[in-house]
Amino acid sequence: MSIRLDNLLATRVHPDRGLPIPSSSISAPIPMELGGAALRGTGGGVTPSTSCGRRGHTAGRCCFCFSWSRGGRQSTVESPQVSKHQTHPELPVAHMFVFVEFNECSPHSQHKALVDSGAAGNFIDRTFALSLGIPIVSLDVHFPVHSLDSRPLGSGLIREATAPLSMVTQGSHEERISFFLIDSPAFPVVLGIPWLAYHDPNILWQQRALKGWSRGCLGRCVGVSIGATTVESPEQVSTVHIPSENADLALAFCKKRVTQLPPHRRGDCAINLLVDAALPRSHVYPLSQEETAAMETYVAESLGQGYVRPSTSPASSSFFFVKKKDGGLPPCIDYQGINQTTVRYSYPLPLIASAIESIHRARFSTKLDLRSAYSLVRIREGDEWKTAFSTTSGHYEYLVMLYGLKNAPSVFQSFVDEIFRDLLRQGVVMYIDDIFLYSATRAEHVSLVRRVLGRLLEHDLYVKAEKCLFFQPSVSFLGYCISTSGVEMESDRISAVRNWQTPTTVKEVQRFLGFANYYRRFIWGFGQVAAPITSLLKGGPVRLRWSAEADRAFGHLNDLFTSAPVLAHPDPSLAFIVEVDASEAGIGAVLSQRSGSPPKLCPCAFFSKKLSPAEQNYDVGDRELLAVVRALKAWRHWLEWHNTLFSSGRTTVIWSISGQRGDRTLARQGGPCSSHVLILRSPSDQVPRT
Missing domain, CATH: 3.10.10.10 (HIV Type 1 Reverse Transcriptase, subunit A, domain 1)
Structure with missing residues (x-):
């Protein structure tokens, strides 16, 4: 297992100056000489860099002596310090970092973690781990860590690791993870090949940005x-x-x-x-x-x-x-x-x-x-x-x-x-x-x-x-x-209809009716109320003949829209109540359910339709029966094979549904009733609506 040298780019811009590498005793290595390391054993030591004076690397491989600009200009960077308050230094932009949190040890504190596609393991700086109070356990098997050129990194053998702890990455990706302990103050947290292989994140290496997580992570590691x-x-x-x-x-x-x-x-x-x-x-x-x-x-x-x-x-x-x-x-x-x-x-x-x-x-x-x-x-x-x-x-x-x-x-x-x-x-x-x-x-x-x-x-x-x-x-x-609580008209639409000017042309009437039809499910008896306006378009007139009756209907619709109720979300686990009504011009119905504590009757939707000339000849009972049939068709997806309480203002509709009236036309239209469980309520059983 090997870890790619993170400072490989520096060696290209500033070639190794060929300094000898005599053996020396080192108490702590320069952190990201981890890059390109292997978990195996050999000997060797290093001399201080002639550029920054730090041990563990040559000047050509000094990650603290260069700013990674295209011009390759040198700039001295102060020695990074890791404090209890997590004041990490600005690191070279040639590396890729993500922000991590250890909520069990330092809630709401973010720390930079290096993403290293060549690191053979996941590592954490010893001093950093101790400062956060992260639990540490001893390893049964000890092993050294080496750079790619077989030089041992001066931290000695890896003898300890953290206990499994919760880590949140980029504010959203949560997992349980363990780290090997090393001495790496410049890069306190290193996420290596095991982390990359397990989560398989989508990384844009050119921009050094994490674009997203794998599909497995989306269902497994969500905070x-x-x-x-x-x-x-x-x-x-x-x-x-x-x-x-x-x-x-x-x-x-x-x-x-x-x-x-x-x-x-x-x-x-x-x-x-x-x-x-x-x-x-x-x-x-x-x-x-x-x-x-x-x-x-x-x-x-x-x-x-x-x-x-x-x-x-x-x-x-x-x-x-x-x-x-x-x-x-x-x-x-x-x-x-x-x-x-x-x-x-x-x-x-x-x-x-x-x-x-x-x-x-x-x-x-x-x-x-x-x-x-x-x-x-x-x-x-x-x-x-x-x-x-x-x-x-x-x-x-x-x-x-x-x-x-x-x-x-x-x-x-x-x-x-x-x-x-x-x-x-x-x-x-x-x-x-x-x-x-x-x-x-x-x-x-x-x-x-x-x-x-x-x-x-x-x-x-x-x-x-x-x-x-x-x-x-x-x-x-x-x-x-x-x-x-339900569905209601947008406040902007209510303001628009409140300020709607009286139509003066056929186009303006069509525009108003288009708006009104979109929201007709909020209005009880919309078809009957809008009938004087819709009749103006009969025959495709070129000129508009606005009438006093249409003007009253226009004003009434405006009032109804500005006071439209909130429609409750239908709940299939509750019984439905359908109330029907009919007039000489049209039919209407309201679908309701009881909800809340104490239970209240709340409307879920309104239905209305203008009657054709033939339907206007029906008697009152037949018109109300027609309202029942049309309501069943309109709300079939909610009412089919569902207990439904029907209420009508007239007892005649109950006789009709019970088969005590013999109109063949309505009998044919009443076919939808066969797949519904109807519970009929007479006028004397009316319950106040809230």
């Missing part, structure tokens, strides 16, 4: 304490507050890595064109001086990153800018022509409402946002020419996927789903470039966050540090505020 620490990576990682458990995964937040061209992968964006489809040929838009400067900057940066390249494609899409309110000029490419001739990729996006309904036991949440998400996916090789666009300065094509392409959302969703397939709905929700993590306990959440960040690094994916939230009781995700 349990969580604290905010500021991490600043040498590769332009944003300085942000990251839990200390994830400090060694700081490269996941690296900005510089995102600006590099990603490799081709299995999930590359394919652009398959329809047979005999005409290629788009768009014209070049004239640009203002400000826009021309912005265009030239954008093209130059994209060429430098490798995202685009000059093109000879027969296809062409227009390039232009849409000025923002803040004066920004984001570039836009009109891909309508190529999208019309592209074969649709129908990979589904997740049902957000369904995904967040499963978070009924979460106590800790984390939100991650992928940086430059679409740019992390390459265009399939050979399809780049289909993304060509024309500017006043030339014709270019993309090598990475970008917004505006027809299948981009589905391609990216498929890409991330494949990466996190085993974690989906097991604490991870993926929606394109947004990641939501949830766990019931802190320990589970620490492990989950590490697994996700490690998985991202494995696939060269990176996150926006400034948009991440860790270990929060509540997190805003896709317009919802998700907490332990």
